[in-house]
Amino acid sequence: MEFNAFFLNFLTGLQLGAIYALIALGLTLIFGTLGVVNFAHGALYMIAAYAAVLISRSMGFTYAIFIVPALLFLVGLLMERGLIRWFYDRPHTDQILVTFGLAIVIEEALKWIFGANNIPFALPSWGSGQVLFYGLGATVPEAIPGLRIPMPGIEGFTFFPFWRLLLIGVSAIVVLGLFVLLQFTRFGLVVRAGMRDPQMVSHLGINVTQKFAIVFGLAAAIAGVAGVFGGPVTQVSPTVGLAYLVPSFLVVVIGGMGSLLGALVAAVLLGMASAFTTGFAALAVDPFMKGFLTALQQIVVYLVAVVVLLVRPRGLFGKKGVFE
Amino acid sequence: MSDVAKPVYAGADERGGRAGMWNGRGRDLVVVAIIGMVTFTMPLWLVELGGYEALATKIVIWAIFALGFDLLLGFTGLLSFGHAAFFGTAAYITGLSLKHFSSDVIPAMAFAFVGTLLVALFIGFLTLRRTGIYFSILTLAFAEMIHALVLSSTLQRWTGGDNGLTGLHYPTLLGMNLRGIAVFYFCAVILVIMFLVAQFLKRSPFGLMLRSIKENPMRLEYTGINVWAYKMMAFLISAMYAGLAGSLMVIYEPYVATKFLHWSTSGEVVIATVIGGASTLIGPMIGAAFLMYFENVVQGMIGEQWRLILGLIFAAIVIFLPGGLIDIWRVVWRATGHKLLHGRRHNVPDMELTEPRHTDPRP
Amino acid sequence: MTATHTTEPAAGHARGGDDLLVIRGVSKRFGGLRALSNVNLTVEHGQIHAIIGPNGAGKSTLLNCMIGLIDADEGEVVFDGKPLKGLSPHNIMQRGIARVFQTPQVFPGMSLLDNVAIAALAKMNGQFRIDPFVYLSPTHPAVEEASEILRRLGLLKMAKYDAAHLSRGDKRRLELGICMACKPRLMLLDEPTAGMARHDTNRTIDLLREISATGITMIVIEHDMHVVFSLADVITCLAQGTPIAFGKPEEVRGNPKVREAYLGSSH
Numbered sequence: 001m002e003f004n005a006f007f008l009n010f011l012t013g014l015q016l017g018a019i020y021a022l023i024a025l026g027l028t029l030i031f032g033t034l035g036v037v038n039f040a041h042g043a044l045y046m047i048a049a050y051a052a053v054l055i056s057r058s059m060g061f062t063y064a065i066f067i068v069p070a071l072l073f074l075v076g077l078l079m080e081r082g083l084i085r086w087f088y089d090r091p092h093t094d095q096i097l098v099t100f101g102l103a104i105v106i107e108e109a110l111k112w113i114f115g116a117n118n119i120p121f122a123l124p125s126w127g128s129g130q131v132l133f134y135g136l137g138a139t140v141p142e143a144i145p146g147l148r149i150p151m152p153g154i155e156g157f158t159f160f161p162f163w164r165l166l167l168i169g170v171s172a173i174v175v176l177g178l179f180v181l182l183q184f185t186r187f188g189l190v191v192r193a194g195m196r197d198p199q200m201v202s203h204l205g206i207n208v209t210q211k212f213a214i215v216f217g218l219a220a221a222i223a224g225v226a227g228v229f230g231g232p233v234t235q236v237s238p239t240v241g242l243a244y245l246v247p248s249f250l251v252v253v254i255g256g257m258g259s260l261l262g263a264l265v266a267a268v269l270l271g272m273a274s275a276f277t278t279g280f281a282a283l284a285v286d287p288f289m290k291g292f293l294t295a296l297q298q299i300v301v302y303l304v305a306v307v308v309l310l311v312r313p314r315g316l317f318g319k320k321g322v323f324e
Numbered sequence: 325m326s327d328v329a330k331p332v333y334a335g336a337d338e339r340g341g342r343a344g345m346w347n348g349r350g351r352d353l354v355v356v357a358i359i360g361m362v363t364f365t366m367p368l369w370l371v372e373l374g375g376y377e378a379l380a381t382k383i384v385i386w387a388i389f390a391l392g393f394d395l396l397l398g399f400t401g402l403l404s405f406g407h408a409a410f411f412g413t414a415a416y417i418t419g420l421s422l423k424h425f426s427s428d429v430i431p432a433m434a435f436a437f438v439g440t441l442l443v444a445l446f447i448g449f450l451t452l453r454r455t456g457i458y459f460s461i462l463t464l465a466f467a468e469m470i471h472a473l474v475l476s477s478t479l480q481r482w483t484g485g486d487n488g489l490t491g492l493h494y495p496t497l498l499g500m501n502l503r504g505i506a507v508f509y510f511c512a513v514i515l516v517i518m519f520l521v522a523q524f525l526k527r528s529p530f531g532l533m534l535r536s537i538k539e540n541p542m543r544l545e546y547t548g549i550n551v552w553a554y555k556m557m558a559f560l561i562s563a564m565y566a567g568l569a570g571s572l573m574v575i576y577e578p579y580v581a582t583k584f585l586h587w588s589t590s591g592e593v594v595i596a597t598v599i600g601g602a603s604t605l606i607g608p609m610i611g612a613a614f615l616m617y618f619e620n621v622v623q624g625m626i627g628e629q630w631r632l633i634l635g636l637i638f639a640a641i642v643i644f645l646p647g648g649l650i651d652i653w654r655v656v657w658r659a660t661g662h663k664l665l666h667g668r669r670h671n672v673p674d675m676e677l678t679e680p681r682h683t684d685p686r687p
Numbered sequence: 688m689t690a691t692h693t694t695e696p697a698a699g700h701a702r703g704g705d706d707l708l709v710i711r712g713v714s715k716r717f718g719g720l721r722a723l724s725n726v727n728l729t730v731e732h733g734q735i736h737a738i739i740g741p742n743g744a745g746k747s748t749l750l751n752c753m754i755g756l757i758d759a760d761e762g763e764v765v766f767d768g769k770p771l772k773g774l775s776p777h778n779i780m781q782r783g784i785a786r787v788f789q790t791p792q793v794f795p796g797m798s799l800l801d802n803v804a805i806a807a808l809a810k811m812n813g814q815f816r817i818d819p820f821v822y823l824s825p826t827h828p829a830v831e832e833a834s835e836i837l838r839r840l841g842l843l844k845m846a847k848y849d850a851a852h853l854s855r856g857d858k859r860r861l862e863l864g865i866c867m868a869c870k871p872r873l874m875l876l877d878e879p880t881a882g883m884a885r886h887d888t889n890r891t892i893d894l895l896r897e898i899s900a901t902g903i904t905m906i907v908i909e910h911d912m913h914v915v916f917s918l919a920d921v922i923t924c925l926a927q928g929t930p931i932a933f934g935k936p937e938e939v940r941g942n943p944k945v946r947e948a949y950l951g952s953s954h
Contacts, residue, residue, distance in 0.1 A: 037457050086643070093403040094646060096460050097598060100405075101639030104591070108632035242587065246468050249461040257457070295478035302469035305462075306450060313453050349822060524819040529808045532823060536805050539794035546754075546792070547806045547869060548780035550814035557817060 001283060004158045007133070007151065009279035010272070015164040017271025018171035019234065022226035023244055024251035024263040025178065026219030032195035032258030033215045036084060037092075039099040042245030043106035044220050048072050048227020049236045050110060053121050061124035069224035076220025080213045103241070111238040118237040123163055127232075130159040163232060170229045174222060175264060182260070191215055195258050250305045256318025265316060270301045352523055359606070360516045367508060374621045377505065378576075383616045384511040385572045388518050390596045390608035392565020395522060397594075398603030399531065400558040401538025402452075403460045405590050406467030409447060410563040412585030414440045414570030416474065419489040419580035420482070427493035429502060433571045440567030441560065443470065448559040452552060464587060471585040489580035507576050514572065518565060522605050525561070534558050538603075566593070595638045601648025610649055705731045707873055707904050713752055713762035715745075715928075722748040723928040725762070730873070735895070735905045737919035739912075739939075741949055744925040746908045747789070750875055753906070754779050754786060766873070777814050785871035789878050791858035793865065795851035799842055802850050802861055803833035806868035836864045840894070856887035860894065867898060874898070876907045880914050892917055916940070924948065 001009070023045055030038050048068050055064040083102065087095045129146045135154035147162060182188035190211055234240050251270055255262025277300045281293035296303075308316065366380040389411060396402050414436035421432035451462040474483045483489060495502045502510060525531050533554050536544050545551045574580055583589060592615060600611020615634075623630040645651055708730040715723040723745045730736045738746050751757040753764055755771055764771045771779055780786070794802050807829035812818070823830055837843040840860050845853070850861055859879060866874055879895065880888040892914060899905055909915045915922065915936070922939040924932040926948035932939050939945055 031457075037461065083643075090646070091401070092457055093397065093401060093460075094642065096403055096457075097594070097642045098639065100591070100594070101635060101642050104635035105632065105639055108629075108635050112629055112632055246465055246587075250465050253458060253461055253465075291478040295473060295476045298472040298476045299469045302465055302472075305465060309450055309453070309462075349824075521819070527823060528819045528821050529812065529823060529829070530817050530819060532801060532805060532808065535797060536794050536801075539796050540792060543788075543792040543794060543865070544805070545776045546780055546786050546788075547865060548777050548809040548814060549805075550775075550777050553815040557815075 001279065002155070003153045004155055005279060005283065007154060008158060008160060009275045011160050011164070011168070012279075013272035013275035014168050014268065015233070015271070016274055017268040018168045019226055019230045019244060020248050020251050020270055021264055021267035022171055022174060022222055022230070023248040024255070024267055025175070025260060026222045027248055028252045028255070028258055028260060028263045029191075029215055029219045029222075031252065032260075033191055033212045034080075034084070034088070035092075036087070036095050037099070038219075039096060039245070040079070040103040040106065041099075041219070041223060041248070042241030042243075043103040044072060044075065044223040044241075045227050045230070045244060046110055046236075046238065046241040047075060047106065048224040049121070049231035049234070049240070050114060050119075050227075051224075052228040052231050053119060053236055056122070056124070061127070064228050068228045069221040072224030072227070073217040073221040076223075077213055077217040079220070080216035084216065085213070107238050107241060114238070116238060118235045121232045121236050123232050127163050127166065129162050131162050131165055133158050133160065163229075167229050167233060170225065174225055178222070178260070187211065187214070195260075247301050250301055254305055254308045254315055256315030259315070259317035262315055262317030270304060273300045273304050349527075352527065355606075356516065356520055356523065359519055359609075363512045363515055364509075366512075367505065373617075375617065376620075377508070379616060379620050381508045381511055381576050382620070383613045384508065384515045385569050385576060386593075386596060386612035386616055387609040388511075388515050388572070389566055389569035389593050390600065390612040391515075391518060391522055391605065392562045392569070393593045394597050394602055394605070394608040395525065395534070395565070396558055396562035397597055398608070399526065399534040399538065400555060402555065402559070403594070404463040404559075404562070405460050405587065405594065406447065406451075406463030406465075407563070407566045407593050408585050408587060408589035409443055409463075409467035409470045410440045410566035411570035411573070411589055411593075412474070413443045413470065414567035415574045415580050415584040416483060416489060418571040418574040419492055419578075422492040422495055422574065422578060423489065427496045429495045429497050429571075429575050432495070432575075433568070436567055436571045437564065440563055440570070444560050444563030444567075448556050448563075452555050452559060464590070467585070467590055468587060471582075471587070474585055475582060484580070486582060488582050492574070492578035492580075494578055495575045502575060511572050511576065514568065518568070519605065519609075526605060530554075530557075595634065597648075599638060599641050599648055601650030604648075604650050607648050607650035614649070707732050707767060708753070708906070709765040710749075710753070711763050711765065713749070713759045713764065715748055715752060715757060715759050721928050723752065723759070726925075726928070726930060728923060728930065730904060730906060731921075732904055733899075733902060734920045735899050735907060735918050737907045737909055737915045737922045738925060739909060739915055739922060739945075740925035743927075744948075745928040746925055747877060748928075749925070750786075750877055750906070750908060753875060754784060780809075780869065780871075781814055783870075783872035785866035785869045785874050787859070787862050787866055787874065787876040787879055789881060791855065791862045793850040793853075793858050793861050796849055798847050799837055799850055799853075799861055799864075800830065800833050800846040803836050803864045803868050804829045806865040807832045807836075810868060810870050833868060836867050839867075839897075840864050856883045856891075859883070859891065863891075863894060863898070871903060873904045873906065876905060876909075878908055878910060880909070880911055888914060 023041060026044075027038060027041050030036055030041075048071075051071055052061075052064040052068050055061075055067055059067075079102070083098065084095070087098055131147045131149060132140065132144060133149050133151040133154055134140050134157035136150065136152050138154070138156050140148065140157050182192055194212065230244075234244060247270055248267075251263055251266040254269070255264070255266035274297070277293060277297040281290060281297050284290040284293050312318070363384060366383065367377045370380050370383075371377065389407070393404070393407055396404055417436040417439040418429075418432045421435050422429075425431060425435075447463060447466045450466065451459050473479065475485055477485065479485075497510065500506070525534075533544070533549060536549075537551055537554055537558075541551050570584060573584065596611035596615040597608040598611070599614055600609065601607025618630060618634055622633075626633060641648060645655070647654060706729050708728075710726055710728040713723055713726045714721075726745075726749060728749075738749065740746055748757060752759045753771075755764075755774055755776060758772075766779075766782060766784065769782075771782075774782075794805065797805075804823065804827075811829055821827070825831070825834075834843060834846060837846050840863070842857065842861060842864070845857075850858065853861060863879070876895075880891050883891065888911065895905065895907075895918060907915070907918060909918075919936055922932075922934065922936055923930050924939060924942070924945045926944075931944045931948060932942045934942070
């Protein structure tokens with residue numbers, strides 16, 4: 001693989017990882033603090049994507065950036081207060097079942113309202129176009145519009161969609177923001193304590209539980225950000241929620257349940273694995289190899305999970321005794 | 325000593341409640357007989373309810389699927405979201421055998437059985453190493469993996485890709501054609517046998533161990549029981565039921581739909597089992613009938629929104645009636661002022677059911 | 688009634704005919720905290736061996752090391768002449784150790800009879816068996832044994848009710864019943880009377896004495912000195928992860944180190 005192709009695959013991997021990370025961070029936040037596996041998290045992502053389409057159609061995309069995460073925060077808060085909290089005392093299977101039921105209801109409701117097909121999510125005018133990466137000493141024709149970034153190692157020049165680059169950037173900002181929130185605020189302190197010792201949380205009073213309702217809202221808001229910026233990339237259809245929920249679950253498991261850093265690392269790992277197998281499959285010439293790689297590309301994220309589970313059953317950053 | 329002990333068992337059935345393990349074998353046989361009668365006469369009365377004959381076959385097949393699923397969910401407490409992997413694998417293997425090997429169903433079902441077992445061993449080994457939460461997530465993931473693999477362009481030549489597997493021979497059983505009502509009776513016999521097997525398992529020490537895994541796996545491990553081995557066994561048995569159902573589905577209708585491997589099939593068996601009533605044997609079968617009836621008859625009445633309605637019913641049952649439809653008698657029993665002391669299913673006891681004998685000295 | 692509490696390895700003691708459990712040089716660290724340092728302990732057949740000590744002395748850690756729940760950093764635990772290292776909990780239990788937990792661990796949604804029958808079956812059938820054609824009728828030996836144990840515990844008239852409905856004290860007794868049905872040679876008890884009223888405590892003491900009289904060796908971790916002194920044949924006092932005193936109850940009671948350990952840490 002040449003450097004140009006490598007570089008593009010690397011960016012694609014990062015971009016995939018960015019979406020996985022945004023969904024998985026929410027999942028792992030909820031799981032780490034509340035001990036609930038949220039099967040409806042993919043549905044939250046879908047709500048965000050559909051809401052973003054509606055808002056950007058009627059008011060403009062800029063509004064969607066602010067309204068959708070706020071809306072999802074409310075949805076998450078409502079979900080926790082209205083439904084999930086009644087399930088803390090019930091067995092884990094019931095918790096999973098109720099979020100699963102919710103996921104079906106949301107998915108089917110969206111299908112009913114918007115139809116089963118993909119609905120177009122138009123990028124704002126400033127967001128379309130390609131970014132041009134050029135190597136040292138390359139001559140770039142003046143006529144090509146858009147952003148230009150020098151990148152040593154590249155031969156000539158190559159393009160990458162601006163929106164996908166933006167997605168990576170936004171994801172990085174959200175992760176950084178989350179890190180600051182958890183590391184430097186009192187709220188973050190409580191949350192981190194809860195994630196470190198779930199047993200302790202169960203002994204704490206109701207006030208702390210209420211604080212964790214905010215965690216649920218926060219996780220939903222992150223899914224909201226993912227929906228706004230990821231929607232144009234992942235498409236907006238009633239099946240996209242589960243399509244991204246499953247890899248995000250794997251991210252959570254590979255990273256180690258309840259570990260935020262683990263989720264981040266695993267998200268990038270899965271994104272890269274997926275992007276590079278696709279890249280190699282496209283390059284393969286030998287028909288057998290091509291067939292093999294094409295099949296591999298479909299299941300590579302699962303295979304990574306298999307390997308990690310065999311080598312480190314608790315995940316990359318999982319600790320013994322936590323959520324055994 | 326047993327002189328003192330015996331009255332206890334004698335009293336166990338007095339409330340019309342189920343004391344679980346201590347009912348007589350005779351009572352079990354009566355249940356099997358009733359199930360058999362209801363099953364075999366289904367084509368007669370289902371038509372009266374707006375169904376059609378072939379729907380009875382579907383109900384029977386899904387009853388097998390849900391019954392096996394509940395051995396895992398209801399009895400062992402493991403919630404799998406990947407049973408489509410077994411249902412679908414068996415369906416594809418059965419289809420391939422019918423298409424390329426022989427139109428006889430016996431080799432087809434035998435191949436499917438072995439294939440399902442291998443897939444179940446692979447998935448079980450990966451998913452059962454950790455707790456229930458991991459199990460739910462990972463079964464979903466690995467079932468999706470098999471779905472993606474079977475539909476991939478590489479395997480399309482054999483599996484038919486997105487179109488499913490078509491062009492199968494009509495199945496035969498030892499030279500007899502298996503079509504129409506014959507398929508129904510074939511499936512119905514298998515259902516009654518599988519119900520009997522499930523009942524034997526439930527009443528045996530093995531069944532007691534499965535139930536106790538659900539209740540407190542740590543205590544069980546520290547009682548000297550290899551919890552992992554029991555979980556694995558329950559998983560394999562459950563997968564075989566799913567595989568059997570998958571095979572029968574292709575025998576019923578010689579076509580393998582990609583949907584059989586899709587997660588929505590896993591979801592539907594969860595829905596059927598929970599709606600009917602997990603941790604009973606009859607509940608899941610009622611749930612399967614409900615699901616099939618809903619999918620095929622009610623759909624005709626309310627149109628495309630049937631899935632939404634089904635989702636709402638499912639959510640409502642999880643929230644308000646965690647014991648499923650079969651638990652309604654319990655609600656009625658309690659509403660009529662009776663007391664229930666056998667809280668058979670839930671880890672959290674209903675407080676109004678307790679009989680305060682000693683008060684806890686701790687606040 | 689001899690055993691060591693020295694910090695040297697108990698060389699002369701190894702595999703003595705009377706020693707059921709020998710702990711040699713066990714150390715365990717949690718991060719920077721030294722939970723156990725070089726603990727040596729020998730438990731003889733038939734004894735009730737109490738382990739006392741102030742909070743954080745490492746009592747529970749030691750108990751968990753004994754059954755492999757926690758892997759010791761150094762040292763070994765030898766039960767009946769064989770080391771326990773690397774065995775899974777169910778294997779250790781099958782060798783003849785039973786454990787009573789600090790919070791009573793029973794099978795809440797199952798009848799008391801089921802609860803005890805499970806353990807009786809575990810003893811009869813071993814760690815794994817499929818037997819679909821065996822029917823758990825009232826005449827099944829495991830069920831008969833379970834009802835006999837419930838009778839001894841005074842729980843028989845509640846045998847068909849769910850364990851979840853029991854009071855904490857009764858749950859504890861049920862758990863003892865589960866352990867009895869395992870027919871262990873060594874029983875480990877982590878604060879068996881915690882949270883019980885005096886009346887229940889005394890009943891539990893009597894019950895433990897009765898169990899001990901059938902030849903079962905016991906290791907008891909206990910805070911309640913009333914329980915310790917009415918039960919124990921031998922007492923080991925732990926402080927900061929090290930045994931500081933060992934002997935018969937009256938010897939330990941008068942030991943100034945023990946008084947200091949308790950007064951020094953908890954006023």
